[in-house]
Amino acid sequence: MVVGKYSNVNGSRIYYEIDGTGVPLLLLHTAGTDGRVWRRMIENIPSGYMTIVPDLPGHGKSWPWANWRKARVDVRFYSDAISGLVKDLNLDRMVVLGCSIGADITLMLTxxxxxxxxxxxxxxxxxxxxxxxxxxxxKTDPGNVERAFDFCGRGATKDSIEDLIWIRSSNNRDIYIGDLLAWNNFDIMDNLSSIKNRIMLLRGDDDPVVSETMLRDTSAKLKHSKFMTIPGFGHYPMIEKPAEFAKIVDSIIKTRD
Incomplete structure (x- = not known):
């Protein structure tokens, strides 16, 4: 049963949902969206996981930061919020899966x-x-249908793209623009060599945003990493083909040793 709650973290009210029991699996959403992007994937994930799905500050049901209309935030800000939530929930030995800016946050959290x-x-x-x-x-428009099609892989369905557009359109445009700026300014390449965690880097081969070169350059700086290109996926794998992506994620986690 899905349980939704709020946590007061660093002065912000962070909304999150927990479902299932087992290995803690923290899911971090994409820019300008919220935790709903994971819904269909969670429905297809096997038993044995406790999914924790937060809305980043200013997204979905989470409250924004003070002076949010004028004050831009960065990936570190979001990472601080999620770090605070993890400590508040006393999560340990967890798997963190983030997509797009959520992936940047995931790297920062390590x-x-x-x-x-x-x-x-x-x-x-x-x-x-x-x-x-x-x-x-x-000049970004959250409801831009052409942009959604361009960023999704060839296997994405009309329904999945409509899900993406609806979720993104129901979030605030200024927050979305701020997320894209935070993404654009993210650079921790010089810090990657200090990371001790096992890291899997994933890229859909239809993603026009993240290149294979970006993954190779990142992986080369990490001590314990692998990278995988997944055919037929674009920038939003958990929305495009949720059942197939759930199988990929489950396999990665179960073979991590």
């Missing part, structure tokens, strides 16, 4: 609370994600 993380899975993210022209970011 530098902050690595001792609590059994394994990190970074989907469609990298150690440096300066992939957009800033002026294009400032």
């Amino acid at each position: 530098t902050m609370i690595g001792e609590r993380i059994e394994m990190a899975i970074c989907a469609e993210g990298a150690g440096k994600t300066n992939t957009f022209v800033e002026q294009d970011i400032l």
